[in-house]
Amino acid sequence: MPDLGLDVLFKGKNFARLLGGLGIALRISVIAILVSVVLGTVLGVLRQRENLILKAFMRLYLEVIRIMPQLVLLFLVYFGTTRSFGWDLSGETASVIVFSLWGTAEMSDLVRGALSSIPGHQYESAAALGLKKTQVYLYVVLPQAVRRLIPLSINLITRMIKTTSLVLMIGVVEILKVAQQIIEANRMNSPNAAFGVYLTVFVLYFLVCWPISVLAGKLEKRWG
Amino acid sequence: MGVRPVPGIVLEISHLHKAYGQNTVIEDLSLTVREGEVIVIVGPSGCGKSTLLRCINALESNQGGEVRLHGEPVLKGSKNLPEIRQKIGMVFQNYELFPHMTVLDNIMLAPVKAQGRKKSEVREEALALLKRVGLETKANSFPRQLSGGQKQRTAIVRALCMHPDILLFDEVTAALDPEMVREVLEVILDLANQGKTMLVVTHEMQFARAIADWVVFLDDGRICEEGTPEEFFDHPKTERAKKFLNTFTFERKARQPKTI
Amino acid sequence: MDWEFISTNIPLYREAAVLTVKIGFAGILVAILLGLLCEIIVYCRIPVLRRAVAVYIELSRNTPLLIQLFFIYYGLPKIGIRTDAQACGVAGLAFLGGSYMAEAFRSGVEAVGAAQEESAYSLGLSRMQTIRYVILPQAFAISAPAFVANVIFLLKETSVFSAVSLMDLMFTAKDLIGLYYNTTESLALLVVFYLLILLPVSLLGSVLERRLRYAGFGT
Numbered sequence: 001m002p003d004l005g006l007d008v009l010f011k012g013k014n015f016a017r018l019l020g021g022l023g024i025a026l027r028i029s030v031i032a033i034l035v036s037v038v039l040g041t042v043l044g045v046l047r048q049r050e051n052l053i054l055k056a057f058m059r060l061y062l063e064v065i066r067i068m069p070q071l072v073l074l075f076l077v078y079f080g081t082t083r084s085f086g087w088d089l090s091g092e093t094a095s096v097i098v099f100s101l102w103g104t105a106e107m108s109d110l111v112r113g114a115l116s117s118i119p120g121h122q123y124e125s126a127a128a129l130g131l132k133k134t135q136v137y138l139y140v141v142l143p144q145a146v147r148r149l150i151p152l153s154i155n156l157i158t159r160m161i162k163t164t165s166l167v168l169m170i171g172v173v174e175i176l177k178v179a180q181q182i183i184e185a186n187r188m189n190s191p192n193a194a195f196g197v198y199l200t201v202f203v204l205y206f207l208v209c210w211p212i213s214v215l216a217g218k219l220e221k222r223w224g
Numbered sequence: 225m226g227v228r229p230v231p232g233i234v235l236e237i238s239h240l241h242k243a244y245g246q247n248t249v250i251e252d253l254s255l256t257v258r259e260g261e262v263i264v265i266v267g268p269s270g271c272g273k274s275t276l277l278r279c280i281n282a283l284e285s286n287q288g289g290e291v292r293l294h295g296e297p298v299l300k301g302s303k304n305l306p307e308i309r310q311k312i313g314m315v316f317q318n319y320e321l322f323p324h325m326t327v328l329d330n331i332m333l334a335p336v337k338a339q340g341r342k343k344s345e346v347r348e349e350a351l352a353l354l355k356r357v358g359l360e361t362k363a364n365s366f367p368r369q370l371s372g373g374q375k376q377r378t379a380i381v382r383a384l385c386m387h388p389d390i391l392l393f394d395e396v397t398a399a400l401d402p403e404m405v406r407e408v409l410e411v412i413l414d415l416a417n418q419g420k421t422m423l424v425v426t427h428e429m430q431f432a433r434a435i436a437d438w439v440v441f442l443d444d445g446r447i448c449e450e451g452t453p454e455e456f457f458d459h460p461k462t463e464r465a466k467k468f469l470n471t472f473t474f475e476r477k478a479r480q481p482k483t484i
Numbered sequence: 485m486d487w488e489f490i491s492t493n494i495p496l497y498r499e500a501a502v503l504t505v506k507i508g509f510a511g512i513l514v515a516i517l518l519g520l521l522c523e524i525i526v527y528c529r530i531p532v533l534r535r536a537v538a539v540y541i542e543l544s545r546n547t548p549l550l551i552q553l554f555f556i557y558y559g560l561p562k563i564g565i566r567t568d569a570q571a572c573g574v575a576g577l578a579f580l581g582g583s584y585m586a587e588a589f590r591s592g593v594e595a596v597g598a599a600q601e602e603s604a605y606s607l608g609l610s611r612m613q614t615i616r617y618v619i620l621p622q623a624f625a626i627s628a629p630a631f632v633a634n635v636i637f638l639l640k641e642t643s644v645f646s647a648v649s650l651m652d653l654m655f656t657a658k659d660l661i662g663l664y665y666n667t668t669e670s671l672a673l674l675v676v677f678y679l680l681i682l683l684p685v686s687l688l689g690s691v692l693e694r695r696l697r698y699a700g701f702g703t
Binding site: 003004005067068069070071072075076079080082083084158162163165166168169176179183191192194195196197198199201202205206209210213 | 542543545546547548550551552554555558559560561562563640641642643644646647654657658661667668671674675678679682683686
């Protein structure tokens with residue numbers, strides 16, 4: 001059995017420190033997800049309106065956010081705002097801003113897609129039964145739209161969690177940074193720590209994202 | 225009893241048994257189709273008519289009995305199944321043309337690729353067949369540009385061009401708008417007049433009567449009654465057949481004169 | 485804007501962009517092959533391998549590329565599997581992208597439907613002929629938009645390559661910011677060069693999607 005460098009994890013508080021690092025990454029995700037779901041839903045509903053200016057603005061916002069790698073957006077907000085506006089954002093704040101901006105854009109698109117996926121004759125047949133406009137939405141459109149929306153937004157959540165790993169690159173001390181520190185500190189007595197520790201990080205991320213993906217898949221199958 | 229002609233046997237189904245899990249769809253069914261014969265299969269929905277056709281083509285595996293085409297067993301998973309299927313033409317309810325190919329390419333695909341015939345020869349035949357069903361101008365159209373009736377006529381030509389020993393029609397007018405039913409049925413009638421061997425599943429009773437040499441009434445996966453069209457439609461023997469035929473006629477109770 | 489700074493450093497960015505594109509497309513190419521292989525294994529229901537594909541897809545889809553790269557570049561050498569930075573980039577991108585490509589192919593094949601397969605079989609086409617002439621041409625066309633979306637997604641993901649010390653666009657930008665504090669110019673160049681890579685692919689994607697919608701596949 002070769003030395004897999006797993007022993008490092010059981011030294012001192014190393015494993016707890018790793019989990020703490022994961023906690024920081026997850027905290028950023030959770031805040032960004034909450035903001036995105038709320039703002040994204042509002043914007044997505046607004047995009048149904050026939051307001052050309054709003055539509056053009058939303059389109060521009062979505063395209064700009066989407067075409068850029070998230071890491072570039074992080075750089076722009078983290079390094080760019082310091083230079084241009086003199087703000088001194090912490091890495092964590094910059095990350096929350098970027099992931100919220102991105103998540104909101106994606107979420108609004110999901111909401112818009114779910115609403116417009118309900119065929120016109122659903123509105124018509126509900127109206128033909130004599131339902132009022134609010135009743136049409138409440139009893140016919142929303143239940144169908146929500147079923148379409150929920151699996152997709154859960155998928156967005158896993159994407160956001162995975163993307164938070166990028167905050168390492170703007171100096172946030174999260175799970176990968178902690179992993180690096182642990183490996184560095186044990187370079188002498190456990191030279192193979194890189195294997196065990198990075199494998200653990202890999203598995204931890206998997207354990208967070210996988211159940212969420214499974215849930216999304218199940219809901220999609222049930223409601224698809 | 226009508227007299228059934230007895231030339232050579234094309235298709236022989238013996239003691240066929242088909243079930244999905246616990247659910248038996250076809251039970252101990254035997255049927256023989258002879259050269260040049262048109263057999264029409266009728267029956268209520270869910271009686272197993274479509275499944276029977278699919279079993280003949282081995283699109284479905286069966287749980288007992290066998291199907292033989294000119295004496296050769298048709299078996300799901302057997303090596304020579306593609307060759308046998310080339311001799312069985314099948315036309316589906318939803319046409320199932322290949323949407324990425326033109327009408328002509330749809331027709332030419334199997335004769336060229338599966339039978340290895342010469343392209344020029346197949347093209348000539350395909351165009352002649354298209355002309356006969358009134359589609360000579362549509363050879364280079366894509367399926368999406370055709371009406372339902374035109375698609376179904378194309379599908380029939382596609383099956384014909386393989387020179388099959390027998391043609392299977394699976395409710396080929398069920399998905400069509402009423403005004404297009406006739407154009408498709410006339411093509412099939414024309415084929416019957418040319419002496420093609422056919423097995424037709426249909427809900428069009430008028431048509432069944434006109435085209436059939438022999439009518440088979442299927443109920444609950446068994447042959448419940450069979451006979452010439454005159455016997456079956458005018459003098460059904462079994463209660464179930466009578467009840468089934470009754471579903472095609474409508475009556476309204478005598479109207480009460482409206483009182484003011 | 486310090487235009488002189490920009491013009492002196494354009495060659496640096498150009499070189500980095502070439503590297504990004506090179507490794508990006510190499511990784512995507514391997515990802516496509518891997519995805520196709522996975523889909524064929526699943527479609528043909530090859531016993532054991534099918535399980536392996538399922539496990540791979542879950543692992544690949546539920547972990548970030550950055551961590552996959554760290555594991556490949558820093559972790560694997562400890563058990564004797566050594567890769568240079570470029571090969572690591574290609575391998576990481578392929579590991580991530582293979583599952584996404586497999587999903588794109590799978591949804592394409594599923595959209596073609598069993599009835600088309602039966603229609604081909606009933607004409608006497610063999611299994612291979614059916615796959616080649618009937619299933620694949622339609623599946624490729626149907627999955628084209630998802631396919632292009634994956635290409636864009638993977639090209640964007642290449643931005644983390646600097647973590648394994650590949651001198652890509654991000655690396656160059658960060659380097660210049662650290663060295664000269666010309667943040668605005670460095671970031672502007674970064675954005676422009678990414679747009680040069682991503683915009684053409686994105687445009688191609690929307691053209692494809694529109695054409696496919698008009699083609700009206702299905703009935």
